[in-house]
Amino acid sequence: MAKMIDVARRAGVSIKTVSRVLNNEPHVKDALREKVRAAARDVGYVPSAPARRLRSRRSYTIHMVSHSHRSNYVNAIQFGAMQTCQDEGYQLVMSLMDDLRDMPMDALKQRFGELIAASRPDGLILVPPLSNDERLFEVLSGFDVPVARVGPNDIPAAQIIVKIDERAAARELTEYLIGLGHRRIAFVRGKEDQNATSERYAGYSEALAAAGIALDESLVAPGDFNFEAGLDAGHALLERDAPPTAVFAANDDMAAGVLMAAHRMGLEIPRDVSIVGFDDSEIAEKMWPALTTVRQPLLELGHSATRQLIDAASRRAPEPPRGAVLDYSIIHRDSAGPVPAR
Amino acid sequence: MAKMIDVARRAGVSIKTVSRVLNNEPHVKDALREKVRAAARDVGYVPSAPARRLRSRRSYTIHMVSHSHRSNYVNAIQFGAMQTCQDEGYQLVMSLMDDLRDMPMDALKQRFGELIAASRPDGLILVPPLSNDERLFEVLSGFDVPVARVGPNDIPAAQIIVKIDERAAARELTEYLIGLGHRRIAFVRGKEDQNATSERYAGYSEALAAAGIALDESLVAPGDFNFEAGLDAGHALLERDAPPTAVFAANDDMAAGVLMAAHRMGLEIPRDVSIVGFDDSEIAEKMWPALTTVRQPLLELGHSATRQLIDAASRRAPEPPRGAVLDYSIIHRDSAGPVPAR
């Protein structure tokens, strides 16, 4: 296995010069540059990552920390992060962190301290629900590591937050339902400790208010972002005396549950009831009927988070990165239609 | 940031002794062991992964190599791998490899050579379609890295293959349909270069043969494991003059497509036609009606692959690991039923 000294010998230079050439540092004549590169090619030189990391005190590594409950959402963001890491010569390391909520503060500190001390990642990517966690934010502020948070959250002091405007998206989707003539629009909430729930709900209620529709609390069902919760909410909402004409579930998985409840009751969609979701997850287009929903640019969220971390680590950017708000889009499919005639 | 020398000084021993204690090596008296551990705790020592890796020439890292087209299948296996890595103090690094099929042999060698030379992973996990690739097998044989292949494949010389008996599973599922009275059972094939396609098809045809049912080639539709292919196949199969009474799609995504085609035609499932899939992916239980399918123990496949690689790297196991065949199970849901009365 060729190392730097082999390249140096072949090119007739010192290893330091080889290092400079291979890291695109200045102060090497072009002719020499070429010679070194050729030598590296000839001997099949590949730099040793561990040595590089040890000496330079940079790991060329981004850690993505995720919760056990993995979803399409997380998967897509991860995929985006992988792409950017690949492009930049970085490695993406996946870490699992569970039971953070029940963990005392010092255990949290310990856990992340070990992760950071051992691997010295150039950046951390946090996805929901971790990205919303205020305690985690506090803990991580104590370490000298750039952290990118993906997804909705409202931690004011956090540096890199990459998200869409969830509230605006929910408002727009609700307005679309109102435009179809719906007045009795139900809402299925997500997990209460996630900001996505409150943001989406806020958008929903703002749209109702703007249209002069009174918010009927009995049309708001609890949920947890899972299919089963959607199923329960669907049954509860659709079997009541005065059922809603449309249901806005706070994510697609729950919308699938509402859809299944409607099917079981023999309802036809969207003739009898309109159903919309949020996320445009993989299942959205595979349901019957295909789900009208909000698409988040998940891949791009992953790209953006990763790119900003790498920029921060290599101090390429003139100023520290400050996050990004990317564009969403409403995906019109077949699960929403005009309000049924009375 | 505390290092080994700090622990050594505090415990009044040499750094080598600290190293021995922290790596659970023999030849240290118990009393000293305790003292060193206490000292490490006191100074908050966390070993530096890069230094360890550089010196010991082991990376404590497993690389999972996947194709761009990420699926639930891959996601679940990855998750299993993450869990085992976490338990063993390993890191899971994700790598993307695309366009391998069009890549000339030496480019392949180059690509993987760089990956291996740079990071020196303790093991590589390959998932479909990479795990089926014979050229890749040849390339990787040339390197000194243990490789675990997940999923179906028939590379005889490969060391670690972790899979289920796909053929038996497909046979059993087909037998189930036959038991329900079906005789005209269609099959939707997957990508032709994947072993899963031929294995599942083999199981299907074996079951037919065993039941004395002649295989009707016109009931075998091409596919590629994607939803759209299922949609096309569904239309093609169900709109014919003598449609099948049951459709076995080689995976769940295509089954979802067939299901949607059936819905569009106004068919009721399973009254008019039974539909089954393969994989028990996340969408299976969220379809209407919920899909009868084959469950692969994906998490366990990930665990097994990872554990075997780590065992091989640490030479803990007495002999080299030889792969594993795990149990599948048929998940009976609502998309298959008795053959329609004539």
Next chain:
DNA sequence: TCAGTAACTGACAACGCTGTCAATATTGTC
């Protein structure tokens, strides 16, 4: 032409750990 400066280049140390091997302490045997 020559000092003064800027652009190159290389020698050497060090990053923090583990492997090797030698030194020392302990134990068992007769």
Next chain:
DNA sequence: GACAATATTGACAGCGTTGTCAGTTACTGA
């Protein structure tokens, strides 16, 4: 109690890079 055998401990080198700094060469402008 002497000796060999074994268990325990430590000194030191070195893994393959990059950072520091000093030395060398090339290029200004007077």
